[in-house]
Amino acid sequence: MRRHSLVLVGLLAFVTFGFMEAARSQRSQQSGATDNTQKAPSAPAPSHDISGIWSPARGPGAGIQANGVAAMPDDGKPEHTPPYSAAGLKALQAHKPLYGQRAVFPSNLSNDPRDECDPLGFPRADFYQIRYEQFVQTDREIVVLYEYEKRWRSIWLDRELPKEVPDTRWYGYSVGKWADDNTLVVQTIGFNGEPRAWLDETGRPISDEAKVEERFHRGDHDSMDWTVTIDDPQMYTKPWVAMNKFPMKLEPKDFDIWGTYQQEMICAPSDIKAYNDSIGGSEYESK
Amino acid sequence: MRRKLLGALALVVMALFSVPVFAHHGSAGLDSSKKVVLKGVVTEWRWQNPHSILKFDVKSDDGTIVHWSAEANNPADMVERGWTAHSIKVGDEITVTVNPVKNGAPVGRIVQVVLPDGRTLGNSYTSAETGH
Numbered sequence: 358m359r360r361h362s363l364v365l366v367g368l369l370a371f372v373t374f375g376f377m378e379a380a381r382s383q384r385s386q387q388s389g390a391t392d393n394t395q396k397a398p399s400a401p402a403p404s405h406d407i408s409g410i411w412s413p414a415r416g417p418g419a420g421i422q423a424n425g426v427a428a429m430p431d432d433g434k435p436e437h438t439p440p441y442s443a444a445g446l447k448a449l450q451a452h453k454p455l456y457g458q459r460a461v462f463p464s465n466l467s468n469d470p471r472d473e474c475d476p477l478g479f480p481r482a483d484f485y486q487i488r489y490e491q492f493v494q495t496d497r498e499i500v501v502l503y504e505y506e507k508r509w510r511s512i513w514l515d516r517e518l519p520k521e522v523p524d525t526r527w528y529g530y531s532v533g534k535w536a537d538d539n540t541l542v543v544q545t546i547g548f549n550g551e552p553r554a555w556l557d558e559t560g561r562p563i564s565d566e567a568k569v570e571e572r573f574h575r576g577d578h579d580s581m582d583w584t585v586t587i588d589d590p591q592m593y594t595k596p597w598v599a600m601n602k603f604p605m606k607l608e609p610k611d612f613d614i615w616g617t618y619q620q621e622m623i624c625a626p627s628d629i630k631a632y633n634d635s636i637g638g639s640e641y642e643s644k
Numbered sequence: 645m646r647r648k649l650l651g652a653l654a655l656v657v658m659a660l661f662s663v664p665v666f667a668h669h670g671s672a673g674l675d676s677s678k679k680v681v682l683k684g685v686v687t688e689w690r691w692q693n694p695h696s697i698l699k700f701d702v703k704s705d706d707g708t709i710v711h712w713s714a715e716a717n718n719p720a721d722m723v724e725r726g727w728t729a730h731s732i733k734v735g736d737e738i739t740v741t742v743n744p745v746k747n748g749a750p751v752g753r754i755v756q757v758v759l760p761d762g763r764t765l766g767n768s769y770t771s772a773e774t775g776h
Contacts, residue, residue, distance in 0.1 A: 462673070463673065464673075488720070504720075619720065619723075620718075620719035620720040620722070620723055621693075621719070621720075622693055622718065622719075622720055623693060624693060624694070625692070625693070628690075628692040628693055628694070629694070631690060631692065631697060632692070632694060632695060632697060632715070635697050635699065635713040635715075635751075636695065636697060636713055636714075636715045636751060
């Protein structure tokens with residue numbers, strides 16, 4: 358009996374994996390993706406070039422960061438608690454997130470500006486729904502295309518970072534410099550912070566005094582790691598690392614990121630209303 | 645024994661197929677341990693963010709009609725599970741398995757849908773997907 362069961366499981370596993378492979382192959386054809394498992398070792402990274410379509414090397418789940426920034430998830434562990442200042446703690450307490458240790462219930466108690474379909478802003482755009490991200494590079498700038506909300510920002514390559522910018526904005530003002538052949542260091546200032554924009558899903562704050570450093574290191578042709586450091590003297594007592602060498606992989610050039618296969622992730626107020634009226638409202642969550 | 649093995653295999657398959665959701669809200673209102681199977685007729689299908697919405701009417705034993713609302717995933721994740729915007733049409737007779745809300749309202753989260761032609765579309769979630 359046991360032997361028969363094991364044979365049955367083996368057969369089912371064989372069929373299942375066969376089906377998965379067929380499904381994966383079909384998706385690859387639909388998306389234009391190629392089979393990375395068949396690839397030869399990656400070529401060396403090109404010099405001063407991070408252009409292309411990138412995705413989290415560990416899969417899309419790694420980039421969602423629902424429980425906070427990847428290197429410091431809001432899991433209650435002391436080592437994952439950012440060094441809040443008094444002002445930072447005050448702002449944190451005012452934020453009512455849907456995720457993390459301080460998640461509120463029911464959902465309508467949340468005051469996450471994301472749920473009003475406000476722009477995520479920077480740096481939160483780095484810390485939410487990173488699935489596919491495209492870098493379009495010219496001599497003058499790198500345009501970062503975020504999948505969520507189809508937002509974009511520019512990283513200027515042809516100028517110095519000003520000491521300050523006249524007006525803040527949702528996605529800040531970014532300047533990039535090549536630290537070496539394969540490492541781009543980007544500094545960003547001048548973005549909307551508290552109270553209009555949060556740092557992450559768990560309601561950690563960011564102020565308009567912050568400077569954010571992104572370090573993109575392309576280890577070889579097909580892989581790059583991404584480190585983000587928060588330096589915000591208003592909200593935190595010292596700089597801290599929000600993403601630490603977060604691994605990204607290069608997608609094929611013909612990957613269908615904005616095409617027929619990949620779906621849009623647009624926050625439309627009418628959709629939010631329909632959702633809350635049907636599912637996410639008080640009827641859904643009342644005790 | 646066979647049932648246990650099949651159950652274990654099903655869990656493995658679900659884990660392998662799962663990709664993350666567009667995490668929009670908490671899931672504390674759901675009873676994720678409970679599954680309800682419902683036969684009904686589709687009255688509305690919205691392919692949208694943050695979660696697609698399926699509305700369907702279920703005839704109860706006493707003949708009254710119960711209007712159910714259930715959330716699926718976001719389109720970016722749904723296509724990974726084989727869904728399209730046209731997978732379901734108004735008027736379709738379907739069998740829906742949901743995790744219901746705890747308060748007893750006819751609302752839930754879709755586990756799977758059996759379509760009129762017999763095909764099954766899954767919508768499994770994991771704790772990693774929902775952030776909880």
